[in-house]
Amino acid sequence: MSGASARIVQVGGPVLRAETDGVFRSNEAVEVGHQRLIGEVLRLDGNQIVVQVFEETAGLKPGDPVTGTGRPLSVRLGPGLLGGIFDGLLRPLTGSDESFIEPGFTIAAAGRVPFTPVVETGDELTEGQAFGKVVREGRPDLLCMVPPGISGKVESIASAGDVDETETVCKLAEEDGTSHELSCSQVWPVRDPRPARRRLPASGPLITGQRIMDTLFPVARGGRAALPGGFGTGKTILQQSVAKWCDADIIIYVGCGERGNEMAEVLREFPELEDPRTGRPLSERSVIIANTSNMPVAAREASIYTGVTVAEYFRDMGFDVAMLADSTSRWAEALREISGRLGELPAEAGYPAYLGSRKAEFYERAGRTEALSGAVGSVTLIGAVSPPGGDFSEPVTLYTQRNVRCFWPLDRERARARFYPAIHPLQAYSEDADELGQWWREQGYPEWDGHRRRLLELLGEQVQLERMARIVGKDTLPAPQQLALLNAELANEAFLRQSAMSDVDAFCTPERQIAMMRTLMRFIDRSHSALEGGMTVAGIAGLPLLRRVRRMGEEIGNDEVERFEKLQADIDAALASSGVVESGTESKSETEAGQETAT
């Protein structure tokens, strides 16, 4: 049925109408005009079709042809994706020498990949099973899989060697004689989730390397999280940090309607960044999808689906995949713009009424699954949200919040004080946290649940106490409350603050997070005993040791975790007055602290 044709009768912005006597289907991908721009059928209306065009439509004329492709908007998924940068429709941006993007640019020739067969003629294969592998030095081993919905007996299989991604390497014959020609890559419609055998419960956290996320508001592998925040509050830096350091096997980074320079930054940094676990460049296990804010709006909407489709493809090979989308608000705005052009009745803030269901469908594509082949993998979705005016009660933030399990809102006040990450610890939450305690226990940290809860309580108390202090003055608060204020400030400075620009602290291993949390808790415990033992709050606040605790993230690196034990011992010593019931210990602890720090 491919190749139905139509003629444009009306065009304005990214939406056009065309007249046809052929058969088009809804959501069919089409080629528009003489430049063969990519479009998608949105509506069928008598003998007319309504098409959204993913590229600049300037120059299109009534009478120009629209040709059907016979299949829904699809992308080619193959081993060559790793390490590449693509536009919202998965066309490589590296192919051309042009500095500027002109509409209708051609797709670069498919790359060659080293193929190794893993089946023999006569083997029976079912959907999702691998018939070959692509093994490249240092890169994850990739599978060449039978596409969903296909099975049969291997009729022929190529021998090991370099092949084109689109070249037939395996032929399958079904019982009834139908035969299928398979290549290392496969084509999949972006708006359809790739099927899996079943969904699995969460099994552990995605370690992001960001303390406030991992320790306080963790996200499970296969989880979904949102990062809303006004402009300049740190969404992109956090997404990039997670992309750089998280322990997923594959990273999909989608720049959706954001800055060109940020994509250039990612492109420059990823090849230089070593995976802390394998020592290989991050670019070898990442896929970058870039549709910057000055690229066509409709492709912005598609880029989110393209990204998650690529993520599912790697998930089906048994990988843990993390997809970062910056920013999902631009996707919603693209929906709004197209909807407006279609003359649809708007719901809230001009957004179409189906915004909520689209968001829900998208986030449903996250999860941990057993693939058709039986391989277990996951897709974790982390989406930035850019609410107008930084107001979290707007529709996109609200619909997103309803569909995610981790909510990491960024606070403008924190960001302005350059306190990063600016995640607001009292507004953030994680519904995954309860299931993840087990993982931390397995890491030898049974106190995780307790510590986490205590820290959250302390931060909650801080707000109340600060409010009181503003009325009655800090000095009139009872001593234990003054101490709580000091400790809360310490928790923020020493533990939650983590600069993405720091050489030492940009990323924090779980071991180091545990050590830092224990150090903090040690200080809190000992300071309360010291207070009971007669030390004053001013005395505690004046301890030179505090500076070392506040700076521990900057001073003690991931590979010297044992130094935290020394710090804890120094805390014990400095606050040792706790054991001594007699008074007059204050000056002693001060001198002690001075001596220790001098060493």
Place this chain on the structure above:
Amino acid sequence: MSILAQDRTRAEIRLEDAALSLDGPLLVLKREIECGLHDAVEVLDDNGQSRLGRVVALRPDAIVVDIHASGRDLPISGLRARFHGAPLNFGVGPGLLGRILDGTGAPIDGGPPLAVVEERSVNGAPINPVARDLPVDFIETGVTAIDLLNALVRGQKLPLFSGGGMPHDRLAIRIAEHARLLGERDEAFALVFAGIGVSHTTAALFRNAIEESGALERTVMFLNLADESSAQRLLAPRYALTAAEYLAFTEGLHVLVVMTDMTSYCEALREVSAGHGEIPARKGYPGYMYSDLASLFERAGRIRGCSGSLTQLPILTMPGDDITHPIPDLTGYITEGQIVLDRGLHRKGIEPPIAVLPSLSRLVDQGIGEGFTDVDHPALSAQLYAAYARTRQVRLLASVVGEEGLSEGDRAYLEFGDAFEQRLIAQDAPRSLAESLEIGWDVLRALPAGDLTRLSDEQLARHHVKSTETGDG
């Protein structure tokens, strides 16, 4: 490298007596000829006066033209339309420098017509992210609150968020003058000024300042004055940026584009959108305002293999001084930071009245520090921010419990805050970065070393000498 070349020949087609209706700026014509979407159109009235527009929609029987110049005082009969057969183009060439043009690139300085080397679409084309080179070259502006705390780099887009009656023009002039002086290769510098809906006074102010600094021959001015058509406001920055792209990426110059006032631009966009009967998003502004602004701001940058750069310094006045208003809000989401001017500081006589907490330069981390400016520059900046943010809290507390109610530790912050504003932010002459750094270290001395946790022991030892108490060093 080929850029944006529009080779479609300029087919001029006349369409007489074909107007069906005229509604505000929207002219609907019978579809008697073939033309492409977004093609440029010149509409000639019965007096032969021409107005520029473009095709915004093509219907089975009609062509919808958006007239960029005013649709006022147009008859519907006797109209003629001249179709260019291509999107709006601007003929650019090296002769641009030294000229003063109107919002659609026509000379208004009495000089000869522009010598055209190349015709380019005024809308430009998106720079391929792969072709972008990261902006890293620090520009010394001479303004401490920028150089020290929110550094500007070549290829960045950094707007000034201001308000009515504040000295944003003066600040922009200061930056433009100084940024020029620092360039090692002075001759590689150019200034493009786009006045969008500016008053005659503002236009004269900029012109005189540029003339005085002797940079007029390295400047192109595009002026859309306040009394000119609002729809033309949408074109002025596009013409200016087309010229700037040519100067930066073809001539290899370091181009600084000053665009003022982006608020007038956005208001014109709203007016035109309302004229089209579109459903607005927030405060009447169209839902595509983000994309529209991005199509201007994203034209800043550097391109691999080109020696030039395009830096943007847009100026906008925040309606009601409200930073959450859609204009500053959407701008902030696109630009690489913002420099915010504050009325409170202005009232206190602090010039330039830069509010550093809401200000931000996102490329700062790439342009400062070891190998760029000073090793300790990033840490100093972080420490100043942390201390000034604390000052704000202390001031709040002091306003309730009184200064006497503060602890001694807190009182030090009041002293620091005053020094920070009066000695670091306020300045009457440009400062070198070295001078700015020195002042930065100096104002920090109001605080005890133990509080300065953003600085390492070594940094304290190097710079915090006056203080006796050095924590645990």
